[in-house]
Amino acid sequence: MNVDITGKSEILKKYCKSQDVSLRVSVRYKAKKTVGAGNKNAGNANPKHRGWKVQDGKTVTAGTVLVTQTKTRFHPGLNVGFGRNGNLFAIEAGRVAVTCEKINPDFRHFWVRKNYAGRQDQVIYKKHFNVIPEKQHDRFVLIDAI
Structure with missing residues (x-):
């Protein structure tokens, strides 16, 4: 019986010589990722919907977002954070x-x-968002004057 045991481990060599057994070695290679299956949605980012959220003249409550922006395109005015x-x-x-x-x-x-x-030498104009407070009710009663 002819067995090629070159490049095998020492234990395997001893086993093959003592048992007089033929040895079949199968080699399995590591699977690799297929090419071209990568970034198929590159450049298709979701829209951010930045800009005006409330138009001029509308009534808002406290905490309402008026504008979303990344740079200071719009500036805060009266009662705006x-x-x-x-x-x-x-x-x-x-x-x-x-x-x-x-x-x-x-x-x-x-x-x-x-x-x-x-x-630096130019006049710069920017849009300012202001919130004019609602008029308070006139139901106050004067109890005592000091």
Whole structure:
């Protein structure tokens, strides 16, 4: 019986010599990933729907998101807060008023230089969101004057 035992382990060599058995070795190679099955949805990101959420003249409650934005395209005005992610939200209940106002940014700050580069000598106008509070009721009764 002829058995080729070159390159086998020592235990296998001893077993084959002592038992006089033929040895068949099968080799299985590692499977690999097929090519081209990768990123088929690249470039199809979900829309973020940024921009105005409430139009001018509409009535809002406190905490309502008025604008979603990544850069400071819109600025907060009266009774409007500025979130960490750039969102503008109503602080009080009332009517929304959008105005276009002149701004005077401080060019010592990095983000101002980055967003308004080359506009130091120009007049810059930006939209400001304001919330005009609702009129309170007139049902107060004067009890005592001091």
